[in-house]
Amino acid sequence: MPIDVERALSAEPSSTPISWGHKDVQLYHLGIGAGVPATSPDELRYTLESRLHVLPSFATVAGGGMGVVGGLSAPGIDVDLTAVLHGAQHVQTHRPVPVEGSATQTSSVAAVYDKGKAAVIVLRTEAADEDGPLWTSDAQLFVRGEGGFGGDRGPSSGSNSGSGLQERLPDHETRRGVREDQALLYRLSGDWNPLHADPEFAALAGFDRPILHGLCSYGMVLKAVVDTALDGDVTRVRGYGTRFAGVVFPGETLRVRMWREAGEHPGDGSAERDGAGRVLLAVTAVERDEAPVLTDAVVTHS
Structure with missing residues (x-):
């Protein structure tokens, strides 16, 4: 079976240094539609470096958005990427995300659920800097054709x-x-x-x-x-x-x-x-x- 559940859940988390600056934040905000109208004070909070604040969903792309990719390369996980769908996403912030920063991002497989014809892999990424935790992000990936192994179905x-x-x-x-x-x-x-x-x-x-x-x-x-x-x-x-x-x-x-x-x-x-x-x-x-x-x-x- 491509997913070795016991091995995936017991594997040591992988850690990666990440960093970001105001350009990364501005690009992300523009990518989700910020900046219209361009001179609106409300929009300048997303686009102008002197007024910038960071939308917490930026956590999903900080460091190039490698948290999910890192999780899929975890021991015990060997799946066809064409069969993977992003089923759910949750981000919890522990404090405001800074405009400029560096952190250590740790990725692990938090759970693997058996949905019958498919498996659901819960990939957790946690980011922390020298001042402590910044965010925790859980991505649920639906993998077609990998269920039926007799595992926990997970929460409905x-x-x-x-x-x-x-x-x-x-x-x-x-x-x-x-x-x-x-x-x-x-x-x-x-x-x-x-x-x-x-x-x-x-x-x-x-x-x-x-x-x-x-x-x-x-x-x-x-x-x-x-x-x-x-x-x-x-x-x-x-x-x-x-x-x-x-x-x-x-x-x-x-x-x-x-x-x-x-x-x-x-x-x-x-x-x-x-x-x-x-x-x-x-x-x-x-x-x-x-x-x-x-x-x-x-x-x-x-």
């Missing part, structure tokens, strides 16, 4: 609709247009998969044109939440998780609906912090009859 996926919040109108709703060149710009932050740029490669994967990176949609939506529901303050974000439910094509429009939920939520890293709340999200593609893009999406905040 939740649903925002179960909270009852979506039985009422959203507290906020906004739309975010995806530029035609969005994927071409976003890939400069480290994800060079030709699926997002080469029409011929996209056709081999079953798409009539290149698709947007899931983590680009992920960042676009977090920016929308910060700008709309969190007063533009990136430091209020404590955690952000979602499942990727469908593709997005450059040129489409994302509809982002938000429901506020106050209170503490044990198990999501917020229970020990006073005043924590959550924003629950539903994200759809407007032009394709509101096809789901992100589901079970939650931003935990102060």
Whole structure:
């Protein structure tokens, strides 16, 4: 079996030094659609080095976005990359991400679940600098054809609709247009998969044109939440998780609906912090009859 679960879970984590500067942050922000309108004070916080703050989803590309790649090369993991889909992503911030920094990024296999016809590998990357932990990122990778080994099925996926919040109108709703060149710009932050740029490669994967990176949609939506529901303050974000439910094509429009939920939520890293709340999200593609893009999406905040 290509996945040796026991070996993967018991392997020593791999550590890699990473560093970033304001250009990396600015490029990432532009890649997720920041800078429109270019002279808006709200947008200059994402694009102008003298006013720059860092959206926490930058953690997914810091150091060239090598955390997932490092995890897939872990002992016991030998899979066909064409069978791998990014199923879910969660980032927890331990303190605000600095504009310039260097850190040690540690990657490990946190879990392997047996979904029958597929396996789910949970890859964890943790970044820390000389002052302590910066962020923890969990990526769930769905590997087709690697299930059926008799392992733990893992937790079942939740649903925002179960909270009852979506039985009422959203507290906020906004739309975010995806530029035609969005994927071409976003890939400069480290994800060079030709699926997002080469029409011929996209056709081999079953798409009539290149698709947007899931983590680009992920960042676009977090920016929308910060700008709309969190007063533009990136430091209020404590955690952000979602499942990727469908593709997005450059040129489409994302509809982002938000429901506020106050209170503490044990198990999501917020229970020990006073005043924590959550924003629950539903994200759809407007032009394709509101096809789901992100589901079970939650931003935990102060």
